[in-house]
Structure formats: structure tokens, C-alpha cells
Amino acid sequence: MIWNPEKECMSSEALQALQFARLKNLVERIYNTVPFYKKKLDAAGVKSSDIQSLKDIAKLPFTTKDDLRETYPYGLLAVPEAEIMEIHMSSGTTGTPVVGAYTANDLDDWSEGMARTLSGAGATHNSIIQNSFGYGLFTGGMGVHYGARKLGATIIPISSGNTQKQLVLMRDFKSNLFTCTPSYALYMAEQAKEMGVDIKQLHLQAACLGAEPWSEGMREEIQKVWGVKAYDIYGLTEITGPGVAFECEVQYGMHVNEDLWYPEIINPETGEVLPDGEKGELVFTTITKQGTPLIRYRTRDITFIIPQKCSCGRTTRRIHRLFGRNDDMLIIRGVNVFPSQIENVLVSIKGVEPNYQIIVDRNPHTHLDEAELQVEVSQEGFSDETKDMEKLRNNISNIMKSKLGIMLKIKLVEPKSIERFTGKAKRVIDKRKL
Ligand code: DLL
Numbered sequence: 001m002i003w004n005p006e007k008e009c010m011s012s013e014a015l016q017a018l019q020f021a022r023l024k025n026l027v028e029r030i031y032n033t034v035p036f037y038k039k040k041l042d043a044a045g046v047k048s049s050d051i052q053s054l055k056d057i058a059k060l061p062f063t064t065k066d067d068l069r070e071t072y073p074y075g076l077l078a079v080p081e082a083e084i085m086e087i088h089m090s091s092g093t094t095g096t097p098v099v100g101a102y103t104a105n106d107l108d109d110w111s112e113g114m115a116r117t118l119s120g121a122g123a124t125h126n127s128i129i130q131n132s133f134g135y136g137l138f139t140g141g142m143g144v145h146y147g148a149r150k151l152g153a154t155i156i157p158i159s160s161g162n163t164q165k166q167l168v169l170m171r172d173f174k175s176n177l178f179t180c181t182p183s184y185a186l187y188m189a190e191q192a193k194e195m196g197v198d199i200k201q202l203h204l205q206a207a208c209l210g211a212e213p214w215s216e217g218m219r220e221e222i223q224k225v226w227g228v229k230a231y232d233i234y235g236l237t238e239i240t241g242p243g244v245a246f247e248c249e250v251q252y253g254m255h256v257n258e259d260l261w262y263p264e265i266i267n268p269e270t271g272e273v274l275p276d277g278e279k280g281e282l283v284f285t286t287i288t289k290q291g292t293p294l295i296r297y298r299t300r301d302i303t304f305i306i307p308q309k310c311s312c313g314r315t316t317r318r319i320h321r322l323f324g325r326n327d328d329m330l331i332i333r334g335v336n337v338f339p340s341q342i343e344n345v346l347v348s349i350k351g352v353e354p355n356y357q358i359i360v361d362r363n364p365h366t367h368l369d370e371a372e373l374q375v376e377v378s379q380e381g382f383s384d385e386t387k388d389m390e391k392l393r394n395n396i397s398n399i400m401k402s403k404l405g406i407m408l409k410i411k412l413v414e415p416k417s418i419e420r421f422t423g424k425a426k427r428v429i430d431k432r433k434l
Pocket of ligand 1: 209210236299301
């Protein structure tokens with residue numbers, strides 16, 4: 001179901017007129033209320049009067065993660081502190097976390113974005129939504145909660161972890177949609193098998209998964225083991241949290257709620273705006289946000305805007321499933337590869353589990369990046385015969401070489417020996433940065 005046809009199915013002319021009016025208002029607002037932006041805009045020599053069309057957004061300077069860190073905690077507030085109703089922080093593991101501060105209006109927009117997201121996955125006010133994203137400073141839990149509430153659905157706010165209880169409640173309360181990271185969905189399925197719970201017999205129809213990169217192959221795997229349709233959902237703390245973009249029943253690309261968060265794709269090297277269809281870095285401008293509005297925020301996430309209209313009826317543009325983050329891209333002997341591409345190949349190979357870790361290091365002699373892929377052998381794929389294991393190892397190595405053009409060192413590890421995650425998984429151990 002389309003939650004808000006008036007906004008999600010606008011003609012592109014009407015949408016662009018709305019975006020333009022909101023953008024102009026935003027530039028005016030932040031110039032007058034955020035000293036950081038006044039300085040930035042003055043330095044770039046741009047005034048709100050220079051914004052004569054939506055295209056003029058390219059005249060505005062970018063905002064980066066470093067800008068957010070330098071202004072921590074309250075340096076980007078555009079309203080008096082008393083108007084802030086809620087604060088969230090990114091779950092980033094490096095450096096100072098980034099802060100998002102929400103006014104009542106910002107919480108309404110967030111709820112709206114998430115109501116559209118859950119509706120995209122088929123949820124209605126009759127749904128029973130088990131929310132297995134972490135509640136707290138992380139935006140996953142509260143974001144889904146607000147959206148489910150707006151829908152009028154039943155929410156089970158269980159948060160992440162406590163896996164046995166998750167499964168018991170799914171059965172007892174007859175949950176029909178669950179939300180969590182793709183890695184936690186896998187882990188829950190594994191635990192269910194151990195507990196003897198047949199998850200396909202539960203009442204589940206759909207899962208909204210996101211907060212980390214995952215591949216199409218992983219989606220197929222999760223849909224197969226759970227017997228549900230798994231939808232990709234995207235967002236980030238700096239912009240609002242989940243609800244920025246979501247998949248519809250077509251399951252190809254995520255509709256951006258672009259009446260609220262305006263997307264651009266840029267060349268990450270030059271900053272030049274790229275046309276729809278070209279791959280680059282995703283940039284967002286929060287055109288309605290009041291608490292901590294951002295102009296042209298560089299997400300470092302790599303994707304492209306799908307040029308074709310979607311057959312679902314929504315007219316909002318879609319971003320392709322994310323390839324990964326700029327900073328996660330590996331260059332192995334001259335070949336660029338994202339961890340999610342390795343995952344996509346791995347999940348199609350028999351005899352191994354979709355649990356893996358990539359250890360990246362730099363060879364001190366050649367100064368080239370090298371990667372070791374640690375893969376868990378499944379119970380069925382496991383053998384006491386060294387030659388069988390050697391064969392499996394070679395097979396994985398050859399498939400990686402032919403599909404991705406990279407030579408990876410493959411290390412097979414015993415079943416259940418790679419760490420499991422209830423939130424965002426850590427798949428890449430980068431020894432170059434240690
Ligand atoms: O992860 C918000 C969120 C919660 C999104 C629940 C979806 C579901 P942060 O902790 O600030 O916020 O991390 C944001 O996670 O810039 C991406 O790199 C990555 N990410 C989020 N969703 C996806 C996705 C939340 N569907 C960062 N696919 C983003 C790939 C994703 N990466």
C-alpha cells in the first residue's frame with residue numbers, strides 16, 4: 001500500500017517546485033541561525049538569493065562528517081535548545097559520534113518516512129510488527145517504532161538480542177513483520193534451527209532489513225530460510241535515521257522520500273553532480289529539518305539513482321541497493337571491490353555458511369593490499385579429509401577469481417566459529433588502519 005499518495009506519487013514538476021521552495025527556505029534559515037553555516041556560506045560566497053532553481057543547489061558547499069565532529073555536541077542546532085525533543089547518535093565505532101537533534105516537527109517527518117517504509121513492505125494498521133532493531137541512541141529502534149505507531153500497527157518493542165525470546169514472541173504474538181539488520185536475521189534463523197523452531201510455520205510475511213551493506217545473494221538466502229519477503233531499508237543518523245529510502249513490492253532500488261530529504265549523486269573525487277544512472281557518492285540536503293539541518297551532506301555511501309520510473313506507482317526516485325561505503329572499498333592488486341560483492345558470490349557457493357570475515361592488510365614489501373577471506377564451512381560441507389577441504393578452498397578461490405577478478409587468500413574455519421551479531425556486523429577487519 002502507498003502510505004501517502006499525495007506526496008509519494010506527485011508529478012515531477014510539482015515535486016521539484018516543493019523541493020525548491022523548501023531548499024530556499026532552508027538556506028535562509030541556516031544562514032540566520034547557525035553561525036557555522038553563515039561562515040561556510042560566506043566563505044563560498046553564496047546567498048539564498050543565488051538559489052534561483054533546484055539546480056543551483058550545486059552552488060552550495062558540502063557538509064562532511066568532520067564538520068559534524070568539529071561542531072559536537074550542539075554546534076549545528078538551528079533552533080533554541082528548548083525546542084529539541086530527542087537526541088540520537090550514530091553507532092560509529094571510530095572518532096567522535098555524530099549527533100542528530102529532533103524538534104517535534106522533525107519527529108513527525110521521521111515517523112512519516114518510516115510509515116511509508118513499513119507500508120512499502122506491505123504493513124498496515126492490522127500488522128503485528130516485531131521491532132528487533134536496537135532501541136537507544138541508535139536510530140533503528142525508535143525510527144521503526146514511530147513509523148509503526150503512525151500506521152496504527154501493533155508494535156512489539158523487543159529491541160535486538162535475547163534471540164530465544166525473539167523466536168518465542170514471534171510465535172506467541174503471531175508477528176507478521178520483523179525488522180533488524182540482515183546479519184541478525186541470519187543469526188536468528190540459525191538459533192531457530194538449534195531450538196527446533198520451524199520459522200517458516202510462523203505468521204511472518206515480511207522483514208525490513210538494513211543499517212548495514214548486504215547483497216542481493218544475501219537477500220535470497222534470508223528469504224529462503226525465513227520464507228518471507230525481505231525489504232532493504234536505508235537511512236543515517238545525520239539525516240534522520242531509517243526512513244530516508246525504502247523498497248516497495250518491486251524490490252528493485254529504494255524510493256527516496258525526496259520531498260523531505262533531497263538526494264544528489266556526486267563524483268567523490270571532484271564533487272561534480274552526476275546525472276541519474278551514474279554511480280557515485282550519495283549526498284543529502286535535509287530540506288524540512290529544523291533541529292540539525294544539513295546542506296549537501298556527504299554520506300560516503302556509493303550508489304546511483306535509477307533513471308526509470310517504478311511500476312509500483314510511486315514517482316519518487318529510487319537509489320540502487322548500496323554498493324558499500326567509500327571508505328570500505330578494497331583495492332586488491334588494482335581491482336576495486338566492495339565487501340558486499342564478495343558476500344554476493346560467497347552465498348551462492350555450496351558447502352559454506354553465509355558467515356564470513358575479510359581481513360585486509362598491506363604487504364610491507366610490495367605496499368599492495370592483500371585480503372584473506374575467512375569462511376565458515378557448513379555442517380554438511382565439513383569433512384575430516386584434508387583433500388576434500390582443499391578442494392572446497394580451491395573452488396571458492398576459483399569462483400572469486402572468475403566472478404570478481406580478484407585473488408583472495410581463502411581460510412576455511414569450523415562451523416560456528418565466526419562471531420555472530422545482533423546489530424551491525426563487523427565483516428571487515430582492516431589491519432591497515434590499526
Ligand atoms: O544505520 C540507520 C538505519 C537503521 C538504517 C535501521 C536502516 C535501518 P547509522 O548508524 O547512522 O544509521 O548508519 C548509517 O549505515 O551511511 C550506510 O553506510 C549504512 N546503511 C544504512 N542502511 C543501509 C542499507 C543507521 N540498507 C550508515 N544498505 C549509512 C547498506 C546501509 N548500508
